[in-house]
Structures are given as structure tokens and as C-alpha cells.
Amino acid sequence: MTRTTTDSTSGTTSAPTTDAADEPADPYLWLEEVRGDDALAWAAERSAETEARFASAARSALQERLRGILDDPDRLVVPSRHGEWMYDVWRDAQNPRGLWRRCGRDAFRAGTPEWQVLLDIDALGRAEGTTWSFSRAIHGPAGTDRVLLQLSPDGGDATVLREFDLATVAFVTETPFALDVEKTSVAWISADELLVATALAGGGSTDSGYPLTARVWQRGTPVYSGFTAIEAATTDVGVFVSVDRTDGMATATVDVAHDFFHSEEYVWDAALGAAPKLVAAPQDALVAVHGASVVIRTTTAWTVAGHEVAAGSLLVGPLETVTDGDGSGLEVVFTPTSTTVLDSWRWTKRRLVLTLLDDVQSRMLALDPSDGWRATDLDLGASPDDLLSAGVATADADEDDELWIVVRGFLTPPTLIVTDAVDQGPTTVARSRETFDATALAATQHWAVSADGTRIPYFEVGPREHAAHAPVLMNGYGGFEHALTPEYPTLVGPAWLESGGVYVVANIRGGGEFGPAWHLAALRENRHKAYEDFAAVAADLVDRGVTTADRIGCHGRSNGGLLVGNMLTQFPERFGAIVCGVPLLDMRRYTRLSAGASWIAEYGDPDDPADWEFVRTFSPYHLIDPGRAYPPSLIYAATSDDRVGPAQARKMAARLLADTDAQVHYLEPVEGGHAGTIENAATAALHATIYAFLDEVLVRRPA
Template sequence: MTAHAAEDATHAPEPIDPHLWLEDINAPDALAWAAARTAETEAAFHDSALEQRLRDVLDDPDRLIVPSRHGDLMYHLWRDAENPRGLWRRTTREAFTAGEPEWETLLDLDALGQAEGTAWSFGGAVHGPAGSRRALLRLSPDGGDAVVLREFDLDAVAFVDDHPFELDAHKHRVAWLDSDTLLIASALDGGGITDSGYPISARVWRRGTALADAPTIVEGDHADVGVFADVDHTGDRHTAVVVVAHDFFHSELWVWDAAAAADPVKIQAPQDAHVDIHGELVAVRTTTPWQVGGTAYPAGTLLVGPLETLTTGDGSALRVAFAPTEHAVLETWNWTRTRLVLTVLDRVQSGLCALDPAALLAGEPGAEAETTPLPFALGTDDLFSASVVTADADEDDELWVVARGFLTPPTLLVTDAVAPDPRVVQRGNAAFDATGLVATQHWATSADGTGIPYFEVGPRERDGALPVLMSGYGGFEHALTPEYQNLVGPAWLEKGRVFVVANIRGGGEFGPDWHLAALREHRHRAYEDFAAVARDLFARGVSTPAQIGCHGRSNGGLLVGNMLTQYPEDFGAIVCGVPLLDMRRYTRLSAGASWIAEYGDPDDPDDWEFIRTFSPYHLIDPQQAYPPSLIYAAASDDRVGPVQARKMAARLTQETDAEVYYLEPVEGGHAGTIDNAATAALHATIHAFFDNVLTRD
């Protein structure tokens, strides 16, 4: 047997695919096909009045501003009709807190684009360490994940022209070691790339030298997802951190004191744990049970201890900062100068807690976390969540928080993690009339008997079944919590209809176990959960299958793709955005190889046996009747890519009698849109489709 034949024997046979030509993203015939289908869809579902209404919401000159804080300055990207790509600007913390910001424009993205002939999209700024007055700007030419890096002088308000740090477009990961040195993971100049398309090594790059000459500090393998760089600048200690991600959920962390030029040391923690460094402290959240230092800790536990306890592997100095319960789990955490602030989900609604790590490690009484109440009374008509949006852990214990509900516009508050006294800085404007609407939580029973919570928003008083728009995700331990519906509100809820968010397994609503329950060969549980919610809506008299539509994006696109192919009788319309759909070839497309830990490896015959059961592209049955569907993607999406969406639409159109529409903007990346105008146009089209399909006689 030849070596090639032996390799082929280890792979599952490739199903015949007549639509492979659509995988060439920029091929003229593929682009022409996408443009023609897009024009048909836009002509069929154009609602100029709704588009303008949504545009007005997004461009509201008095809308809530959520800035990022760096020292005594607040930074923000402002977009409106006159500045579609945005103004990157700043004001003082004092003026912003007082509600009287005086904004200074640092960079006009539209003017830059016109001058350079590239319609730049702002991907954020990597600020230098305290006192450096420099930032690395991330600029995308099309809204995708690949960005160019340019160094910006915050004092001169201009790009640096004297030995600047600059890089062409790629999926870089970069952090400042000091004002003249970067810790960088980049595939450029010999850095190398993994099978998933991310950098394979981290290097120390000094100003005035070539990146190709920068010494490699940590290197991964081609089979890894990628290598990622960060630096913690807490206090006097500057800790360099390199993450080697073996897959989406298993990583090795390497740390070292950047100032001491020491060799990297590997953190002795489980590869599936989440590790976060803050000065001399480390926080570890377990994903699976972990026994260390003579103690066993269950999944979902947050531990805090001295960093040295994990560089030596001892672990005995770790202390429990949070222990999960049946309904309360840790969603995330943030550091301030002296406190650790926890965002806790209790029955999928979030609250904030703060604890003193020093007191916790010293075993002092009262060191346990106390819940910080939300800054307004929880009414009976809404459900709420809160999240930390910015803090400067090098400066103080100040905490900026956004609280919101499904029907309550977001409110920006500032408080103190040591002595909480929330103060409202700005309240968001209402985007729609919520009179008579109510938000409630319900539970459906999935196929295996598991209770599945879901949020329902709609009229308090009802007369018969109503159209329903369902949303869900169910992957990567991502939890869906109450969010203000500034687009769904005016487009859907204001018309007296119902909006539902399903908290299915695969997400993080009840901690890591909720995610692991729908991993790989257990993926079907996520789809059974979502279908169970749809059927519960019918059983409760909320709606009928013909009136229930669902919309999902990315992994949520895979979710609704399975609703289309496996549960077509439970839905009247499907909108599938920037989706995974061809699970036989997903690892070969864009960044697909990075998600093998979530879905399985289709090139492994054993894995393909279960993957094919949730690959919508391969589940299409010419004899099956399908509900109408709208599938959309973006040509510039370099994370999932448009090709799976293209092929799904093409196959459904050619092999079935299904009513299928396709939409593919050129710009937008994985977000699907690149500015407010594009966002309004996309969502107006989606809701015009739902209006047309779900209200047919």
C-alpha cells in the first residue's frame, strides 16, 4: 500500500459535492452567482420605512455611549450618518462622569479611508503601558478579523512616523512589554501559521528592528489553533503571557517576568481551565473537576491564589472565590486594583459580586463576596442583566457597569468595587414603545427530560396565537442573557408579536456542564432543546408552527440550519446567518479547524458518523417539504466564510421545492455588517422576510 493510499484509508469518504465551485470565494462566477441572488432577495424584501426607522435608532445622536477607560481618559468610537466608519475620540473621565464630555477627535476613519483609498473599519486600540502615550490601532480593510497594525501617538494625535510599529493585515495578537517593545504573535515575516489560520509563535519585537529578526519565545504546532500574546502590567510587576491553544478548549499558558528577561515558565493548571493573571495573583476557573493541593474542586469553581502556586505546581495556596450551585454559576470576572468582581448568573439573570482577594487568601472574616444589587428595582414586567464594561485595574477600584432588560434601555453606571454606591452616568433612549409588553421566563422539557429555560417577551394581554421570532446559540459555553432589543423591538415587538430566547445546552447558562452536555457526539441535545422550546410555545397556545420563525448566526446558524433540515414541521420560517452548514468540509474552510473540539473531526471516520447527523448540507432531502428560508453571509468573513451559506442555498434551490433566498454583502466580516447603514439594511430585510412569510394566509 502506498503512503497516499494509507492516508486515504484513515479518512471518511468524501461525499460528492456538485457545488464546490462556490468555495472559491472571489472567483468571478461565484461572486456573480452571489450578487444575482442578493439582488433577487433585496428586491423581494425591501422595506425602506423600516430600514430608515432602524437607521434612526442606530444613528440616534443622544444614544448611550459606552466608552473604554485608560487612566483619566475615556475613549469611544462614534458612528452616525455623517461618519459611517466612525470618529475615534476621547474625553476626560471627570467630564464624562459629570455628563458633560468635551470630545476630542483622534482619528476620522472616513477621512482616512478617502485619503488612502481603503474603507477602513476600526478594530480597536491596544494602549501602551501607563505613561507611554502610544497605542496600536487595529484597522480592517473589509470588516474581517485580519487587521493592519499602526502605531498612534496620543499626544501628537497622529500616526508615528519615527520607527513605528506597523504590520500588514493578518490575525495578529499583540501586547506592549514596554514603550519600545512588543510581545507579538504574527504569521508575518516568517512567524508561521497554524492549520486554523492563526499565528504559530510568539516573539519579542523591539523598536527599530525587523520583525523577522525578533527572537521566538514560545512556539506551537501546526495542529494547534494558534498562539496568543498578552502582558499584565499590574503594579510594579509586568508579566508576559503566551497562550498556546491546542484546541478551542485546551491551552497551555507560559509566563515570565518581562523585566527580568527570565525564561518562560508553564502554568501548572488543567489545560481546559480558564487562567487569568493579575500582578502577583492568579485566578483559575475549572471546566472539569480538578484535584490539587490535596483538595478536589468541582467544575465551575473559581480559585484565587499567588501566581507562584501554579508556576511551582503546588496549588495548596489556592482558595475558593466562587463555588457554583444548581442554578447560580460564574459567567465572568474582572479585576480592579484591590478587588475581584464576579458576574454571576442565577437562573440566567446576572448580578455582580465583589471580593477582596488579599483578605480571602489571609483567611480573614468577611472576605466572602457580597452581591451588589442592580441600581433599580426589578419590576414585574422585565428581566435584567448587568455587566462590567470597563475598569482600569492599574488605577483604582472604579467600575463602569451597564444594566439593562429586554424592555428597559441600557443604563451606564459608575460605582466603586470597595464601597458600592452606583451612580447613573447616562440612560439609553427607548428605541421602541414597550407599553403593554412583558418579559417572562419559562421552561420546556427536552427529549431526554431535561428542563430548558427560555425567555419570552411579548404582549401581556393576548387574543389567540401570535407570530414568534425565536433566537438561540447553544455553543462554546456562551450564555444568552437579557438584552435590550433596539432592533427587534421596533421591527417586531412593537407590532404586538413575541420574541423568544432559548437557553439551550451547549451554552454557558448553567456553567461548563451545560456546555459539555451538547459537545461533539452529544450535539443533538442542543437541537432537541431548541425544538422543545418551539413545541412548548405551541403547547402553551403562544403560537403555531406556521407562525414560528427562528434566526441564528454563526454556531446559531448551524442551529437553525438543523431546525430547517431536522425539524421543518415546527417552524414557518428560518433565517440563517454567517453559518456553519457543511460539517464535512468545515475544517478546511476559513478558521474551521479551530472548532474541532466543539464539533468533532469529520476526517476521522468515527467522528464523521455522529457529525453527519447534524450537518444540514448533507441532511437535505429532495422529498422533504421545507419552510421558507433566508440565508445570509459576507464575502469578507474570514472566520466562517460565505461558502457554506452559498452551497446550502444552491443545493436547496436545485434539489428541492423549497423557497430559498440568499443575501451576501461584500463587506462586514463575521459581524455581517460594517456600519449602521448596512446593519439597518440587513435587519430590515430579515424582518421584511419574516413579515411576509409568517403572516401569510
């Protein structure tokens, strides 16, 4: 799929363009200066207070246990496949930044891998004085040993680009492809030619901070000397590139994202240098090229060649039918139902494999294009005793029909299986070690009723027989068509479930659990529905006798941080604790902080007075009421986050501390980017602090 933009900071600020005379001045704008001395000092002081506040022997013991799980030398490896090699980045106590390595496919499948270390990222950092983190490896065309590596200096989205030679196991020194730190999108056309989108060398960036242009770059020439294939407008989200090399072709694709959900796709035969052609598909559809074919997933209903295709459908046909024709060659190969929707797709040599969600649990189908797209259910070799999800981890469509699939559930550790999309026969390759005792636990699915009468599903994991008023930790997201499916609670298990807590995952609107319509139902002026859904799940837990409101905590990150920020400010009486990570919170200024402008299609434009009328209703920073009682909260961010950034988290914590009597704690590690952490030790420390907070305010609260 070509839509690869992400959901938000550069550290710069600017004044709003709308008339804000009716609003009080913001006294915390200085905290938006991400690397400013005063702002950094404030963040460091608050973080030190939080760490000291929750320091204890129990917290330290949990931290060590979590780190041991993350550093487990026998933990499951889920590699990526390229030809006869399997690649992985391995992190542990001795290699906190990781070893980029590979082993033979047959040996890995047999359970006897002999790993060859290609790059020691810790050693590279020591040699160069930069604490690099591994971001991505982009392998060159078949028959070459070249790889483009993207490395981040701090865990953020901006990376350097360096060319690596697998034959010599070293960086290329003679006329290499290399770029400095930037949010760059790049793909191989041939061994000596790239398609690149970058702001560097005069390429320019959009208001959202993504590349403005796509250029063809030949080895040995400056990147700015390459001809510009496509140029977007500064008001667009950005330009993103890919090259499909199926069957020896080199089809270049440039995605010009006008907003997060609307884009135009341009394709051309890069090997011949042909002129780009626009793909005649709806701008809200997802488009992917595969050899001479194109795959299109609709977001809204589409009338093509005189026939209406339902929203959420998948069509396949000759690429030329949507570049030079009217789309009449497209076939509908999947149509959703009220409960079953398309989650993703993946090609093998002879099959198109669909991952479906059926009431938010996974099924996989293999479609045969040579037999009228006949569908066959894939045997995942999984037990039906758990709520499960599955996804393709890796495949090489140029080689064969082999699929490497990860199957997991709330009580089922991730299991790596390998099967053939044509001649099935799943084989378990490896299974993750259990990280907690699940013998007395059960995973169930329930349904709450939201304010408008819509039924909202949620998963509940906890003791089969638990005491009334059990402490509950809720998780949710509800945005960007991202679905929350059953996932093994690797850290939640030992930190929460094992001691008697209940864990809940709410499948609220705004996500993709029931296809694009589920997402569109909570967009922009309908955003409140996502928050009403989550609050309804909290209320249902109380109505069912699982717990009481003061023993419910919730944890959300990024857009999920905005979700729990609204639980704090709009539904404080339904929660006993809030954990808010790397969040959006100031919806008045979010478009002016880092990549925020790219999400206007999701939330609305606060600089448009008409939009601000509804955006202000879910801007937690503006909903703080000094006279209202709020549950205790822990807010965390990362200084190096160049997607959402720490500014909004800082400001929210500062205003709560100054204007209310609420118990507020703040954490801000310097590294980690939008993920929050890079090294296993830092991940364990963050989660240990989160659960020490939850233990104090929920678990030890008198029933």
C-alpha cells in the same frame, strides 16, 4: 482571561483526506472559491433577487427607522477607560466608519463630555483608498502616549497594526511598530518592546489560520529578528499573547491553544527576560494573571494539593504556586450551585468582582482579598420589574475601584452606571433612549422539557394579552459556552415586538447559562441535545397556546446559524420560517474552510471516520432531502468574513434551490466580516430585509 480564539474563511479549499466514495460528488465546490469570478457573480445575482423580492415602501420605512435608531446622536455611549480618559468609536450618518475619540473621565461622568477626535476613520480611508474599519486600540504602558491600532480593510478579523501617538494625535512616523494585514495578536511589554504573535515575517500559521509563534519585538528592528519565545504545532489552533502590567510588573503570557478548549499557559517576567514557565493548571481551565496572583476557573473537576475542586469553581493564589509549586497556595473563592454559576470576573484596585448568572439573570459580587475573600453583593440600582443582565463595561484596576457597569433587560434600555467596588453608591450616568413602545409588553421566563427529560429555560417577550397564534421569532446559540442573557431588543423591538410579535430567547445546552457542564452536555457526539432543546422550546410554545408551528420563525448566526440550519433540515414541521446568518452548514468540509479547524473540539473531526458518524447527523448541507417539505428560508453571509466565510451559506442555498421546492432567499454583502455589517446603514438594510421576509411568511400568513 487568555482564551480569546473565536468561532470561522480564507477562500482556499482542499480535498478531504477521508474516503468519501460512499458520498455523492459535491457539485457546488466552486462556490467555496470566495473571491472567484463565478462564485461572486452567483452571490451577486442571488442577492439582487432577494433585495428586489422584498423591496417595498414598508421595508424602506423600516430601514429608515432602524437607521435613525443606530445613528441617534443621543444614543448611549459605553466607553473604555484608560486612566483619566474615556475612549469611544462613534459612528453616525456623517461618519459611517467612525471617529475614534476621547474625553475626560470627570466630564463624562458629569454628563458634559467634550470629545477630542483622535482619528477620523472615514477620512483615513479616503486618503489611502481603503475603506478601513476600526478593530481595536491597545494602549501602551502607564506614562506613555502610544497606542497600537488594529484596522481592518473589510471588516474581517485580519487587521493591519499601526502605532499612534496621543500627544501629537498622529500616527508615529519615526521607527514605528507596524504590520501588514494578518490575524495578529500583540501586547506591550514596555514602550519600546512588544510581545507579538503573527504569521508575518516567517512567523507561520496553524491549520486554523492563527499565528504559530510568539516573538519579542524591539523597536527599530525587524519583527523576524526578535527571539521566538514560544512555538506551537501546526495542528494547534494558534498562539495568543498578553502582558499584565499590574503594580508596575510586566508578566508576559502566551496561550498555546491546542484546541478551542484546551491550552497551555506560559508566563515569564518580560522586563527581566526570564525563561517562560508553564502554568501547572488543567488544560481546559481558564487562566488569568493579575500582578503576582493567578486566577483559575475550572471547567472540569480538578484535584489540586490533595483537594478536589468542583467544575466551574474560581481559585486565586500566588502565581508562583502554579509555576514553581504544587498549587497549595490556591484558594477557592467561588463554587457554583445548580442554579448559580460564574459568568466573568474583573479586578479593581482592591477587589475581585464576579458577575454571576442565577437562573440566567445577573448578580455581581465584590470579593475582598484582605478579608478572607468576603463577598458583598453590588447594588446595581436596577428595578426588579424586568428580567435583567449586567456586566462591567470598563474599569482601570491600576487607578482605583471604580466600576462602569451596563445594566439592561428585555424592557429596560441599556443603562450605564458607575459605582465603587469598595464604597458602593451606584450613580446613573446615562440611559439609552427607548427604541420602541413597551408599555403593553411583558418579559417572562418559562421552561420546556427536552427529549431526554432535561428542563430548558427560555425567555419570552410579547404583549401581556396577545391573540392566539401570535407570530413568534426565536433566537438561540447553544455553543462554545456562550450564554444568552436578557438583552434590550434595540432593533427587534421596533421591527417585531411593537407590531404584536412575540420574541423568544432559548437557553439551550451547549451554551454557558449553567456553567461549563451545560456546555459539555452538548459537545461532539452529544450535539443533538442542543437541537432537541431548541425544538422542544418551539413545541412548548405551541403546547402553551402561544402560537402554531407554521407561525414560528427562528434566527441564528454563526454557530447559531448551524442551529437553525438543523431546525430547517431536522425539524421543518415545527417552523414557518428560518433566518440563517453567517453559518456553518457543511460539516464535512468545515475544517477546511477558514478557521474551521479550530472548532474540532466543539463539533468533532469529519476527517476521522468515527467522528464523521456523528458529525454527519447534524450537517444540514448533507441532510437536505429532495422529497421533504421545508419552510421558507433567508440565508445571509459576507464575502469578507474570514472566520466562517460565505462558502457554506452559498452551497446550502444553491442545493436547496436546485434539489427542493423550498422558498429560499440569499444575501451576501461584500463587506462586514463575521459581524455581517460595518456601517449603520448596512445594518439597518440587512435587518429591514430580514423583517420584510418574516412579515411576509409569518405575520401575514392566515391564522
